Amino acid sequence: MIVPEPCLRRLPWYLAYASLTRAKGERSLSSTQIARGVGVDASVVAKDLSYVAVTGRTRVGYEIDQLVGSLEDFLGFSVIHKAFLFGVGKLGGALLQDGGLERFGLDIAAGFDSKYELSGTSIHRTPIHHISRFKELQELMHVEIGVLTVPVDVAQSTAELLVEHGIKAIWNFTPVRIQVPDNVVVQNTSIYAHLALMYNRMG
Amino acid sequence: MIVPEPCLRRLPWYLAYASLTRAKGERSLSSTQIARGVGVDASVVAKDLSYVAVTGRTRVGYEIDQLVGSLEDFLGFSVIHKAFLFGVGKLGGALLQDGGLERFGLDIAAGFDSKYELSGTSIHRTPIHHISRFKELQELMHVEIGVLTVPVDVAQSTAELLVEHGIKAIWNFTPVRIQVPDNVVVQNTSIYAHLALMYNRMG
Numbered sequence: 001m002i003v004p005e006p007c008l009r010r011l012p013w014y015l016a017y018a019s020l021t022r023a024k025g026e027r028s029l030s031s032t033q034i035a036r037g038v039g040v041d042a043s044v045v046a047k048d049l050s051y052v053a054v055t056g057r058t059r060v061g062y063e064i065d066q067l068v069g070s071l072e073d074f075l076g077f078s079v080i081h082k083a084f085l086f087g088v089g090k091l092g093g094a095l096l097q098d099g100g101l102e103r104f105g106l107d108i109a110a111g112f113d114s115k116y117e118l119s120g121t122s123i124h125r126t127p128i129h130h131i132s133r134f135k136e137l138q139e140l141m142h143v144e145i146g147v148l149t150v151p152v153d154v155a156q157s158t159a160e161l162l163v164e165h166g167i168k169a170i171w172n173f174t175p176v177r178i179q180v181p182d183n184v185v186v187q188n189t190s191i192y193a194h195l196a197l198m199y200n201r202m203g
Numbered sequence: 204m205i206v207p208e209p210c211l212r213r214l215p216w217y218l219a220y221a222s223l224t225r226a227k228g229e230r231s232l233s234s235t236q237i238a239r240g241v242g243v244d245a246s247v248v249a250k251d252l253s254y255v256a257v258t259g260r261t262r263v264g265y266e267i268d269q270l271v272g273s274l275e276d277f278l279g280f281s282v283i284h285k286a287f288l289f290g291v292g293k294l295g296g297a298l299l300q301d302g303g304l305e306r307f308g309l310d311i312a313a314g315f316d317s318k319y320e321l322s323g324t325s326i327h328r329t330p331i332h333h334i335s336r337f338k339e340l341q342e343l344m345h346v347e348i349g350v351l352t353v354p355v356d357v358a359q360s361t362a363e364l365l366v367e368h369g370i371k372a373i374w375n376f377t378p379v380r381i382q383v384p385d386n387v388v389v390q391n392t393s394i395y396a397h398l399a400l401m402y403n404r405m406g
Contacts, residue, residue, distance in 0.1 A: 008403055012396040013380040016355055020379070023356065038380040076402030077395075094297030104395045105402065144405070152219055153226065169405050171397070176223070177216035177241040187401035191392055192280075192307045193215040194374070198390035199279030199308065200211055202347070202372045 007048045008075075013038045014045065015071040022064045030061030077105045082143045083171075086158050087150030088113040088128050091173055095147060096123040108147065110137060114154075135165055144168040152176050210251045211278075216241045217248065218274040225267045233264030280308045285346045286374075289361050290353030291316040291331050294376055298350060299326040312346060317357075338368055347371040355379050 017037045021029055031049060035042035049056075054070035056062040072078045080102075085092055088111045095101065096111055111128045113119075119130040129137065146167040150158045155176035162170060169185040172178055175192050220240045224232055234252060238245035252259075257273035259265040275281045283305075288295055291314045298304065299314055314331045316322075322333040332340065349370040353361045358379035365373060372388040375381055378395050 003403055005400065008400050009396055010380075012378050012393060012399055016378040017380070020356055039382045040380070075399040077399070081402065090297065090301045090303065094293065094300065097297065098293045100293070101398075104398050106398060145401070153223055169401055171401055175215050175219040177213075177220070177243070179242045185401055185404045187397050187404075189392075189394055189397045190215060193212055194390050194392045195304075195307050195309060196215055196278040196280070197208065197211050198348075198372055198374060198388055199284065200206055201388045201390075 003051050007051060010038075010040060010044070010048055011052070011071060011075055013040070014048070015068065015075065015077075018062075018064055018068050018071065022068060027064055028061045029064050029067060031056065033061065077103070079105055080107050081105050081145055082141065083108050083145035083147055084134070084138070084143050084167075085111040085126075085147040085149060086113075086131070086134075086162070087148065088115075088118055088123070089149060089151070092147070092149035093123055095149065095173075096126050099124060106145070109141060109143060134161070138165045138167075142166065146170045148172045148174055148178070150174065206254050210254060213241075213243060213247070213251055214255070214274060214278055216243070217251070218271065218278065218280075221265075221267055221271050221274065225271060230267055231264045232267050232270060234259065236264065280306070282308055283310050284308050284348055285344065286311045286348035286350055287337070287341070287346050287370075288314040288329075288350040288352060289316075289334070289337075289365070290351065291318075291321055291326070292352060292354070295350070295352035296326055298352065298376075299329045302327060309348070311350065312344060313340060337364070341368045341370075345369065348374065350374045350376070351381070352376045 014034050017034055018029055031045045032042050035045045052070050052074045054062060054067055083106055085108050096108060108126055111126055112131045112134050113128060114131045116130060118128045121128045146162040148170050152174055155174040156178055159170055159178040159180055163180050163184055171187050173189050175190045178186060180186060217237050220237055221232055234248045235245050238248045255273050255277045257265060257270055286309055288311050299311060311329055314329055315334045315337050316331060317334045319333060321331045324331045349365040351373050355377055358377040359381055362373055362381040362383055366383050366387055374390050376392050378393045381389060383389060
């Protein structure tokens with residue numbers, strides 16, 4: 001199901017809010033409470049949650065455990081998605097350190113880098129290989145997600161290598177607009193672009 | 204000047220492309236070349252660049268040094284913005300490690316954490332203080348940007364502390380929708396929300 005992007009951007013807020021509320025010992029949560037908690041119109045919350053297979057009850061609202069579970073399922077956080085990471089520099093290394101990604105369904109099975117001195121090392125139990133071994137490991141593992149944290153000058157060529165070997169989705173942390181076939185999903189997470197947005201709105 | 208968000212999201216692509224092209228030894232670049240390079244309509248590129256104070260010449264296009272400089276100025280990357288970082292966990296620590304932020308105009312002057320054992324340490328020459336010292340240092344430094352990398356359960360209360368002491372913009376890396384007064388800019392960079400978007404579009 002194709003869910004509107006603004007809705008997909010809000011659902012994680014509801015999940016975070018529901019998880020926090022649960023941690024405080026609450027058992028149920030109404031869409032009005034969620035709306036107040038995250039600062040979004042109650043009608044928007046109700047509409048967003050209508051995409052998620054969860055039903056609330058009048059006056060009681062949603063049962064929190066069920067709401068959290070349904071949101072996690074819907075957002076894809078409760079299924080493990082295997083990924084490879086390309087470019088074990090500062091950012092790539094930090095993502096491998098961050099065990100937090102696994103809680104959100106992303107399991108980085110291996111990292112690749114062109115620096116020979118990194119081959120055979122590991123970060124937080126994730127092995128690092130030379131990029132020349134990607135093809136061989138991909139033939140064994142059929143990973144669908146590539147996390148792209150390479151330097152800008154090799155972003156496009158690395159993206160092409162990934163696509164050539166069957167990667168279906170690229171999580172692009174570089175500021176480069178990579179060009180790939182239409183059937184490949186690209187998720188851009190350029191923190192520098194976000195900085196520019198923030199500076200501009202600070203006026 | 205308020206620039207439309209989609210335009211602000213594309214300009215960093217043009218900057219990355221222009222920088223790459225310059226690194227290859229080119230001296231000029233046309234909007235048609237940029238359009239092809241980043242996969243955006245030439246008319247969109249021309250319109251976006253009309254916000255930036257840079258003029259191209261017929262048949263020659265933009266002088267690359269000038270284009271790169273103008274884009275960097277426009278995006279706020281060539282001015283230093285002082286910031287404090289709150290929450291020196293894995294992500295916060297990684298952002299302090301990443302000297303790359305300074306090239307984009309962000310100078311994190313100090314990190315704060317509630318863990319006493321981190322006080323007095325430093326990461327990549329950035330000093331880490333106990334959060335209780337924030338008020339005192341802020342009175343001296345009048346920093347405008349707060350980078351929020353705290354755990355979710357203290358995201359809202361920390362945001363309130365920042366606002367109370369004059370922070371004007373919060374770069375929020377937590378998945379929490381923080382609520383702040385209208386005059387405070389919030390830039391959300393929740394990488395988990397991006398994961399959800401990517402999973403959904405993978406179908």
